[in-house]
Each structure stands twice: as structure tokens, then as C-alpha cells.
Amino acid sequence: EAGVTQFPSHSVIEKGQTVTLRCDPISGHDNLYWYRRVMGKEIKFLLHFVKESKQDESGMPNNRFLAERTGGTYSTLKVQPAELEDSGVYFCASSSLGSEQYFGPGTRLTVT
Amino acid sequence: AQSVTQPDIHITVSEGASLELRCNYSYGATPYLFWYVQSPGQGLQLLLKYFSGDTLVQGIKGFEAEFKRSQSSFNLRKPSVHWSDAAEYFCAVVFSGGYQKVTFGTGTKLQVIP
Numbered sequence: 001e002a003g004v005t006q007f008p009s010h011s012v013i014e015k016g017q018t019v020t021l022r023c024d025p026i027s028g029h030d031n032l033y034w035y036r037r038v039m040g041k042e043i044k045f046l047l048h049f050v051k052e053s054k055q056d057e058s059g060m061p062n063n064r065f066l067a068e069r070t071g072g073t074y075s076t077l078k079v080q081p082a083e084l085e086d087s088g089v090y091f092c093a094s095s096s097l098g099s100e101q102y103f104g105p106g107t108r109l110t111v112t
Numbered sequence: 113a114q115s116v117t118q119p120d121i122h123i124t125v126s127e128g129a130s131l132e133l134r135c136n137y138s139y140g141a142t143p144y145l146f147w148y149v150q151s152p153g154q155g156l157q158l159l160l161k162y163f164s165g166d167t168l169v170q171g172i173k174g175f176e177a178e179f180k181r182s183q184s185s186f187n188l189r190k191p192s193v194h195w196s197d198a199a200e201y202f203c204a205v206v207f208s209g210g211y212q213k214v215t216f217g218t219g220t221k222l223q224v225i226p
Contacts, residue, residue, distance in 0.1 A: 004155075033213065042116075043156075043202065045213040056213060091156065093214075100146065101214060105155035 002026065004104035006092050012110045018080040021107045025074070025094030031055075032075050033101060034067060038088035049075060082111045114139050114207045118217035125193050126225050133188040133220050135203030144206040145186040146214070147177055151199040159201075162186065173197070198224045 005024045013019050025032050034046040046065070047057040051072035060067070064083070069075040079086050089108050093101040115138045125131055137143060147159040160171025167179040177188045186203060203217040 035214075035216075042218045043216040045215070048213055059213070093156075100158060100161055102158070103148070103156035 004092055004094050004102055006090075006104040006107050008107060009105065010108045010110070012112065013082055014112055015084055016081045018078065019082055019109060021077045021079075021090050021092075021109070023075045023077070023092030023094075023104060025092070026096075026102055029094035029096050029102075030072070031095040031097070031101075032069060033093040033095075034075070034077055035091040035093065035103075036088050037091070037106075038085070043091065046077075079109070082109075084111050087111045114205075114215065116203055116205050116215050116217040118201075118203050118220050120220045121218065122221045122223070124223040124225060127195050128192050131188075131190045131193045131197070131222070133201050133203075133222070135186045135188065135217060137184050137186070137203075137205050139184070139205070139207050142179075142181065145177075145179060146204040146206075147171065147175070147186075147188045148202045148204055148216075149173075149199045150202065150219075156202065159188070193222075193224055195224045195226070198222055 007022045011019050030051050032049040035043050037043040045059040048055045049069045052069050066078045087110050089106045091106045093103045095101045117136045145162040148156040149159050150156050159175050160169045162169045162179045169177050175190050179186050200219045200221045202219045204214045
């Protein structure tokens with residue numbers, strides 16, 4: 001069974017540009033989560049989808065971040081425009097009802 | 113306030129020595145508790161979890177953890193460390209019950225020396 005996959009593995013962009021991160025959850029997992037780790041700090045929750053609906057987006061830092069999960073399958077996280085403080089590792093996780101979360105390898109975003 | 117604390121940012125142990133990584137949480141009830149490991153260039157891998165029942169939990173790669181309610185702790189242990197255990201270890205908690213958002217500690221980087 002394939003695990004959670006994320007694309008790209010690493011992205012380097014300039015301040016003010018737009019970047020879109022993609023997450024493909026484990027097949028059949030209705031729950032999808034985004035997390036972020038910034039500069040050696042703790043990994044922090046961003047938001048949670050149940051199928052295509054946003055269940056909890058309390059961790060989204062500001063309106064420059066837009067997450068979507070069309071059709072309840074893969075999800076994208078767009079940062080527009082990117083700022084220096086957005087640099088970090090973005091993790092995606094998925095779970096089925098009542099199970100633990102399985103994490104992807106992360107996307108390392110560097111904003112210069 | 114709900115929080116997770118890993119007091120050790122960096123730990124160095126000799127190969128073959130025992131290991132204990134500390135984790136404490138602040139919460140009015142018993143949360144769901146996890147330990148994850150991130151090896152260089154890899155994603156987060158679940159080592160073990162505790163929901164209820166036996167307070168000594170066995171995980172993968174020879175790790176175990178013990179839940180102590182009186183101390184609000186969930187320390188990770190391994191009797192004999194291997195060089196391949198060098199990684200960053202995260203204690204994680206789900207406070208609200210069920211599988212909702214995970215709150216992570218700041219992580220402990222483990223260095224293993226020959």
C-alpha cells in the first residue's frame with residue numbers, strides 16, 4: 001500500500017512568488033491534515049479536511065495560505081505571495097476514521 | 113493550557129548504551145500519546161502509541177514507552193541504541209480525543225557515537 005506522498009520534495013522560490021504544494025493521501029483516507037515546521041520550532045497544525053470539507057483551519061497563519069481538496073482526494077496548499085517567514089517543512093498526513101495519522105515525507109520550502 | 117514538552121533538545125549516547133527521551137504534557141485528562149521519529153531525509157514514522165490500558169507500550173525498532181499518569185509523562189526508552197537510531201524524535205499528543213489535530217513537542221535530536 002502506498003503511503004502519503006508529497007510533491008515537490010523541495011521548492012526554492014523568491015519572496016512574492018507563488019508556490020503550490022501537493023499531498024496525495026493514502027487511498028481511502030477521508031481525513032487529511034497539513035502541518036508545518038518552521039526553523040527548528042515545533043511541528044504545528046495548519047488544517048484538517050474531512051473528505052473535501054475543511055473541518056478545522058484554526059492553524060492557518062493568514063490569508064496568504066489557501067488549502068483545497070477537490071473531490072476529497074489529493075490536496076493542495078498554495079502560498080501567495082510567499083514571504084521569508086513561510087520557509088520551513090510542510091507535512092501532510094492522512095487517516096481513516098478512528099486511526100492514527102500517517103505522515104508524508106514533507107516538502108521543504110525555502111523563500112529567498 | 114494544553115502543551116507538550118520535550119526538555120532535551122539534543123542528546124548524545126554511545127552505541128550500545130541505553131536511551132531515555134523525556135516527554136511531559138499538560139492536560140486535564142488522559143490524551144492520546146505518540147512518539148514519532150524522523151530520520152535524515154525521511155518523513156515522520158510512528159514508533160508507538162498509547163490510548164488506554166497497559167501503561168507500558170511496545171513499539172517498532174525495539175522502542176518502548178511508559179505512560180505515567182501521576183507525572184503526566186510518556187518517556188521513550190530503548191535498552192541498547194544502534195547507530196541507525198540517530199534521528200530526531202517527537203513526542204506528540206491528541207488532546208481532544210479521537211483522531212484530530214496532533215500537537216507536537218519541539219523534538220529531541222539523538223546523536224549516536226561509536
